[in-house]
Amino acid sequence: MDRNETVLRELNLYPLWQRRGAPAQTGTATTVGAIHESPEQAGAVRNVGAIHESPEQTSAVTTERAIRESPLRDMDWPELKRQVRDCTACRLRAGCTQTVFGVGDEQAEWLFVGEGPGADEDAQGEPFVGQAGKLLDNMLLAIKLRRGKNVYIANIVKCRPPNNRAPEADEIATCLPYLNRQIELIKPRLIVALGKTAATALLERDATLGSLRGTLHDFNGIPLIATYHPAYLLRS
CATH class of the missing domain: 3.40.470.10 (Uracil-DNA glycosylase-like domain)
Structure with a gap:
């Protein structure tokens, strides 16, 4: 696990952010696809994956x-x-x-x-x-x-x-x-x-x-x- 992934996990943004090309998370997905990537964010994509919907x-x-x-x-x-x-x-x-x-x-x-x-x-x-x-x-x-x-x-x-x-x-x-x-x-x-x-x-x-x-x-x-x-x- 690299430093960025450690930080993302601490912020509870992993796997909300996932490196491009990484396997998609399974489970009920609720995407935040409307958040646009800036050029600086090209190394990551958003995938809520294992983060579950709230009742x-x-x-x-x-x-x-x-x-x-x-x-x-x-x-x-x-x-x-x-x-x-x-x-x-x-x-x-x-x-x-x-x-x-x-x-x-x-x-x-x-x-x-x-x-x-x-x-x-x-x-x-x-x-x-x-x-x-x-x-x-x-x-x-x-x-x-x-x-x-x-x-x-x-x-x-x-x-x-x-x-x-x-x-x-x-x-x-x-x-x-x-x-x-x-x-x-x-x-x-x-x-x-x-x-x-x-x-x-x-x-x-x-x-x-x-x-x-x-x-x-x-x-x-x-x-x-x-x-x-x-x-x-x-x-x-």
Whole structure:
């Protein structure tokens, strides 16, 4: 097993990405064929293969009605960024330096979603800029992607929780509409939820990360996979 395959397995993107010419995986396949290959990605093809469909795919994760009724539904990027910048809707804003909106290609096909900003992110105003961010960048390079090019990176909450604790349920509920609107604007072809908090918030179900990995989930018609947060991999 080479280094790239090891990284893909850790990200739970193997065999979603498979080297061209490799034998196809058997089993029920749910392809993500609408994700286009860039010239840099010519060494890989997408094949979900052994990743099984989620039984929850028959129902919408976040209802269309909730999205239609959201006051954010008509906001464009500049309006949404201003709204997030000025937001004081929950207690997290009082304890952080600034909001961390997200970064990357606003028409990206790949959306990576983490839990929330840490100390480095709070200081710089950009998600995944600490050691976990460096590891994520290396993981992206292993699959011929890079930050800002066909990739967008965001978090479930936009403000740093105190002492890097996990965001609480009411904080997630307050902030999640911002991410939902970002997803509407980006229209990604694939969402990668990094860690349990991101996965359970987007899928609206309480489950272990282990039970969510290895399954292709559905988020309002967009394929979603759950994998480890880079910070967890650094601790392992």
